[in-house]
Amino acid sequence: MGGYRFSLASSCALAFSFAGVALAQTSSPGASPRMKAIVYREYGSPDVLRLEEIGKPVPDDNQLLIKVRAASVNPLDWHYMEGAPYIVRLLGFGLIEPKDTRLGVDYAGTVEAVGKNVTTFKPGDEVFGGRTGAFAEYVTVSADGSVVPKPAGVTFEQAASMPIAAVTALQALRDSGKLRPGQKVLINGASGGVGTFAVQIAKSLGANVTGVCSTRNVDLVRSIGADQVIDYTKEDYTESGQRYDLIIDNVGNHSFLACRRALTPEGTYVLIGGGGVNDARWVGGLARPLRALVLSRFIGQKMGSMLARLTKEDLTILGDLVQAGKVKPVIDRRYRLSEVPDAIRYLEQGHARGKVVITLDPNAEVSPASSSVAKVSEARSGPVVIALGLVGIIVGVSIVPIVVALALNRRFRRRNPGKKPYRWGYYFSVQSFVAGIVLGILLEGVVAVIVCGVIYGVLAWFFARRHHWAWLTLTIASFNPLAWIINLVYLRKRWREDAVATPTI
Numbered sequence: 001m002g003g004y005r006f007s008l009a010s011s012c013a014l015a016f017s018f019a020g021v022a023l024a025q026t027s028s029p030g031a032s033p034r035m036k037a038i039v040y041r042e043y044g045s046p047d048v049l050r051l052e053e054i055g056k057p058v059p060d061d062n063q064l065l066i067k068v069r070a071a072s073v074n075p076l077d078w079h080y081m082e083g084a085p086y087i088v089r090l091l092g093f094g095l096i097e098p099k100d101t102r103l104g105v106d107y108a109g110t111v112e113a114v115g116k117n118v119t120t121f122k123p124g125d126e127v128f129g130g131r132t133g134a135f136a137e138y139v140t141v142s143a144d145g146s147v148v149p150k151p152a153g154v155t156f157e158q159a160a161s162m163p164i165a166a167v168t169a170l171q172a173l174r175d176s177g178k179l180r181p182g183q184k185v186l187i188n189g190a191s192g193g194v195g196t197f198a199v200q201i202a203k204s205l206g207a208n209v210t211g212v213c214s215t216r217n218v219d220l221v222r223s224i225g226a227d228q229v230i231d232y233t234k235e236d237y238t239e240s241g242q243r244y245d246l247i248i249d250n251v252g253n254h255s256f257l258a259c260r261r262a263l264t265p266e267g268t269y270v271l272i273g274g275g276g277v278n279d280a281r282w283v284g285g286l287a288r289p290l291r292a293l294v295l296s297r298f299i300g301q302k303m304g305s306m307l308a309r310l311t312k313e314d315l316t317i318l319g320d321l322v323q324a325g326k327v328k329p330v331i332d333r334r335y336r337l338s339e340v341p342d343a344i345r346y347l348e349q350g351h352a353r354g355k356v357v358i359t360l361d362p363n364a365e366v367s368p369a370s371s372s373v374a375k376v377s378e379a380r381s382g383p384v385v386i387a388l389g390l391v392g393i394i395v396g397v398s399i400v401p402i403v404v405a406l407a408l409n410r411r412f413r414r415r416n417p418g419k420k421p422y423r424w425g426y427y428f429s430v431q432s433f434v435a436g437i438v439l440g441i442l443l444e445g446v447v448a449v450i451v452c453g454v455i456y457g458v459l460a461w462f463f464a465r466r467h468h469w470a471w472l473t474l475t476i477a478s479f480n481p482l483a484w485i486i487n488l489v490y491l492r493k494r495w496r497e498d499a500v501a502t503p504t505i
């Protein structure tokens with residue numbers, strides 16, 4: 001996705017209310033061309049979004065300038081907007097405020113200009129793809145990036161609804177799920193953005209498809225091709241006795257052990273996402289992939305998660321599927337650019353029926369007035385509390401083990417003058433104990449924290465006392481290839497020393 005761009009054009013803004021969004025215009029006589037875009041400068045609920053006039057982007061030699069005709073909304077957008085789960089802010093998104101102030105990814109539009117090195121596109125071409133900042137009148141995209149021609153016969157709204165949701169569905173079924181014709185696949189969350197594409201793509205791949213949705217969406221899911229539909233308000237698919245070769249889970253509302261019951265002995269479970277805007281704000285959906293990874297080590301079935309990648313190849317495949325009529329994007333609601341906050345509020349409720357689209361066509365019909373859209377974001381911790389919490393995590397995980405290891409090593413040397421230092425051993429022990437606690441937190445639940453804390457604590461204690469079995473067990477249980485290598489070299493050396501003299505601490 002795109003690079004970071006800041007828009008600070010608000011100081012002399014003339015703001016007025018426009019369908020729930022403040023449109024800030026900056027008077028800039030003789031300045032470069034302007035465009036309207038959705039901008040946010042602080043994390044929070046959709047109330048932080050502003051429709052502003054900012055500088056119209058200029059393509060570089062390798063880029064296209066695209067006039068956006070439609071965009072679509074994904075849960076990813078509210079993750080960026082809310083800065084949630086908070087832990088991702090450490091990954092360069094901006095600890096207290098967003099580094100990139102622009103929102104939206106999926107777009108479809110018309111090429112307005114191309115850089116001098118671009119030969120694959122020309123002005124007037126109709127295209128679609130993914131680019132940070134898609135909630136705007138224009139975007140610039142690298143010609144090599146995720147942009148492909150929009151097939152004739154596919155509308156801008158249909159094309160804009162595809163990138164994230166349809167590519168996710170395709171890659172989950174084809175790459176992670178290795179779906180083959182005739183196999184039985186279950187799509188949990190079949191009526192949402194990803195789900196409606198997944199049902200249709202699975203059918204086009206020749207699978208027998210079961211969709212899971214609520215009562216009001218049963219007919220919709222059947223109409224897009226599901227062979228069977230399970231109404232989750234009446235039946236739990238994990239207890240139906242049916243077994244599937246592949247489960248695509250867009251909701252993540254069942255334990256892995258329960259999902260396993262619904263898999264054939266060699267079946268595959270692919271976790272796509274799940275969790276609402278108010279769920280697990282610190283670590284969010286990061287815990288479940290970890291749990292799947294741990295569990296899949298101990299069972300015959302494959303359980304894992306996936307992260308979609310927008311590629312030209314897959315966008316083209318999907319465009320062709322829609323063109324051929326094998327996949328028909330399901331569009332739930334349409335909003336104008338100024339109504340992006342309402343569109344996101346609606347999506348945050350977690351019950352979209354297909355895709356929510358932003359149209360930039362002034363003549364397009366949009367969904368009725370959005371005052372009915374309820375706010376779902378709860379009051380959240382302030383930015384300073386979040387920043388302190390995240391800094392605390394960094395200090396706890398990295399600096400505390402170093403300080404404790406140095407202190408223990410000093411104590412060891414004081415008590416055992418002349419013996420070799422033991423810094424790495426102490427560091428690894430303490431670090432492993434901390435990692436055990438973090439693992440417990442990620443697995444969610446006090447019991448998990450206590451169990452992991454006790455197991456890793458006991459192993460660390462005996463590791464620090466140089467018991468060979470604990471060295472081996474803790475090294476393997478660190479799940480850290482770097483530690484495996486270091487300990488392999490280090491352990492053998494120390495074991496040889498231990499054979500000469502057994503130290504005490």
Ligand SMILES: NC(=O)c1ccc[n+]([C@@H]2O[C@H](COP(=O)([O-])OP(=O)(O)OC[C@H]3O[C@@H](n4cnc5c(N)ncnc54)[C@H](OP(=O)(O)O)[C@@H]3O)[C@@H](O)[C@H]2O)c1
Pocket residue numbers: 074075076164165168188189190191192193194195212213214215217232250251253271272273274275306307308347350351352353354
């Ligand atoms: N891994 C990736 O690369 C990737 C990519 C895209 C999206 N995602 C994630 O995948 C998830 C789904 O995305 P989306 O775009 O499809 O979201 P969405 O459009 O908001 O869809 C949510 C759907 O979930 C259904 N649902 C809610 N509770 C359910 C339950 N208990 N059982 C079955 N269905 C239930 C809703 O149907 P009802 O109204 O019938 O309840 C609704 O249709 C999100 O968490 C998103 O962050 C991950």
